[in-house]
Amino acid sequence: MSLGISAIEYINGIKNGTITAEEFVAKTIEHIKKVEPKLHAFISLNDNALEQARAIDKKVKAGQNVGAFYGMPISIKDNICIKGGKTTCASRMLENYTAPYDATVVSKLNAQDAVIIGKTNLDEFAMGVATEFSAFGPSKNPWDTEYVPGGSSGGSAVSVAGLESILSLGSDTGGSVRNPASFCSIVGLKPTYGLVSRYGLVSYANSIEQIGPMGRRVEDVALLLNHIAGKDPHDPTTIDNKNQDYLSGIDSGISGKKIGIIKEMSSGSGLDSTVASVFKNSISAFEKLGAKIEEVSLDMVEYTVATYYVLTTAEAGSNLSRYDNLRYGYDLDSEGYEFKSYISKARRNFGPEVTRRMILGGFVPSAGFAGKYLLKALKVKSKLKKQIEAAFSKCDFLISPTVPVLPFKFGEKIDDPLAMYLADINTVTANLTGVPAISVPYEVKNGLPVGIQIHANLLQEKQLLQAAYALQNTTKLPEVPL
């Protein structure tokens, strides 16, 4: 029994009796204990995982109804709430915070008999591309632990790539699922805005972020999406997907489909030459699959990083205001403080990047600057939406490298926030326009993974997963060196 099997293989194994949930979960826990000191994918582990797996095995044996995941170990980013458990957002501010309710995605996973194996590491409040901003220390890239795993859902990507879980849920505000998926050579999907409920996802930039499934195989990601998507009365921004099945017909192929290469994301000085050559190889693969390739231009992409940071910092500044340490938080006696000084003192527990983004987020909507920054960013967002709509009237898919650069070493970009922000150039467009985008692992060059990003039009996840599946089958990836 290999921990590296796919979700589909796991389910078949349980169904035909070759594995039990208990065995698999036990082996997973054992493996986690072994590799965690090196990888640090998790912030906390579920102490009841084995017990839950046992209960599910019992149901299987008794022939009772069992949920679609059959006790499969799934990890969850630690900015998604589980009732009664810690939800830290990798921040000292919430180190001891216990959520009083389950996120909708958590209720859904529990209803389908998943075993939530643990909560994964992230950049504090999901702000970052390397997990270097976790208050509890970074996660390490399993392909080379000198390198960052990407972020902000770095822990989720590491847990999947490092065989510590079969699937994971991350969150993607500007690439936070796709970036670490690319850096760790796994699959990560940012769904259409509103397809997956955000109820219970701690907000960073609520108008553009989504919870996204991550796995080693495209079909696994489709399976996970099947069980988390759909309208939720707790989240007014969700949309009805009519219970679409993303897994059936995933092998339909993409012959005859039109694929646009986004010019602004696939050329220029910011693009690493290794990434460029891998991307070129993927284009040939798409052609061999029978797709028609053309180049499209979205000239607003030039402004998307600035737009993204204006909008997200403004929302973050507002969303994170609630952490004033009065109602919940950590121990800090208010005796002897007046209100303002107490809050400022309490908020020193935020890390440097969160603090910086809140400062920026205070600027952009403030009286003197709102017209200069916020309003313009909103208008760029509007125009970009129109441009991508126009592109999808000609193309079925739009592609680019997921990240223009290779995974980098720890500390390489931490002192240059602007350089770090520019690494988001290829991923933020999907968030700003709401369209779904997936990162598919394509090659590992000199020990460092490179992913390919595919966008589809709003709510076209089924088609998108078919394209990703087709691309996946054109490449053979090496095994992760654990």
Place this chain on the structure above:
Amino acid sequence: MIGLEIHCQLTKLESKLFCTCKANYRGFEPNTNICPVCMGMPGTLPRLNKKAVEKATMIAMALNCKTPQRLGFFRKNYFYPDLPKNFQITQLNLYGPTSIGEQGKVSIEGKEIRIRRIQIEEDPGRLIYEGVSERTAITLVDYNRAGTPLVEIVTEPDFDNPRQVRIFLNVLSDLLENLGVSDPTLEGAMRADANVSIEGGNRVEVKNIGSFHDLEKAIHFELTRQTSLKERGIEIAQETRHWDDKRKITISSRSKEEDEDYRYILEGDIPWVIMDETSLQGWKKNMPESISSKKERYVSKYRIPAQVADVLSSDKYYSDLFEQAHDESNAKEIANMITTDLMGLVDTREKREQSKLAPKHLSDLVLMMNSGKVTRSSAKNALQEIVKTGKSVSDIMSSIGLAKISDESELGKIIDDIISQESTAVQQAKENPQTINYLVGKVMQKTKGKADPTITLNLFKKKIGI
């Protein structure tokens, strides 16, 4: 010039604006009417109450406002311990008209007061200050109120004096009650801030005013203060001042300008609501009849005197009673009974809540009166009993014997007694027949109002020979 910002809770709703906690938080132990949503716990999202949109739209329509095509919400960002999220979800017209109403107007005594804007927003929690000195001061927070649906009504600076303000607030209060959206008599359900300025001076905002009574005082104080500054040639600073309830003066608040930058941003968690014409028309149709239309109808249809109709129509409790109790034949008497006999018995919220009176009591009583079975004064006594016990009119008649005494022999005995006790008055009546009313009154007193006044008078006249 005076302008108002009035906050009115939609107390008649079941649930809060964005969650399912109770809208009317009164009567809960501190922090027991709360949930993850109204506490702004990490990861929660607001879910807009449909009824709040409907009721607020009715207010906008009643105040002759334009309603928007799309309803949008924004975050007003500022730190305060009564705000669980440290921002308030509210409305403004930052990107086009998206607040629930704008550009309305109301007439009071021939003066037009323009409504600038109406917005839906969430009420903060409540702060309770303890400790006497600065050093021992403690702030306690109760979040039961946090998220209660509020409607803020902003007027143009159209008031000339405190009196107009008072009249306007009374009219508005009656209007909100009549719409069935709020009970403005509940403590804290209706609150107002004032913007006060005099010719050539800056605008001063006065906040923290506990009652409408104090609002009038605060405006008066502020007008006087500003006039005196002007006379002394001192510039009137543009500022926010707080009403000091104990000293009855306004005090410059220490909040600095930096706190006034609310950094408004779109509330992305609440999609803009498309205010479709069908819903708007439906709500308009379901709006209760306006106070002025009721009044007009009472006067023209039932010939109820204008003054009575005014009292009846402007108080929803009275007009509801009237509507349910009256028919073509008894309208005028019912109206009279409500506005004269009943009024003192049910003039406060507590009395109304405890009252056992039903509309049928009124129609039964009027029927008894009209058919000569009870006197007006007995009816008044009966009302007291009904309000207290809720017994049926016929039960009361038999149990405490309020039926009219028209038996001549019974009345004759009583009159004989009074003639022997009141010889002076009898003598006076003989000289000046007008004063006989005093003696008839004595009979009424003795019979607790049950004596038939006409028979009594005639019998008296006969017995003393006038």
Place this chain on the structure above:
Amino acid sequence: MVTKEDIEHIAKLMRIDIENSDEYFERVKKILGYFDILDKANIEGEEVPVQQVAIDELRDDKYVAFEDPLIQQLKNYRDSYVRAPKMN
């Protein structure tokens, strides 16, 4: 041009104690300077994009108490109040 004082003012507004180093201010200024690229974008005629819903999709007005005792894990003071620092 954004000044050090502007940044300090915003930090106060956001209730954040920032490091008082030139390096820190320069980094923030550099990012804000980068945002100026938006001045070049041709966005004439664009409106603010928003998501929309129909009235019928709003929540029905029903009272349902949140009964999970976990909500009582607030930092309580004197049984049930939350304590805030003194206000002035």
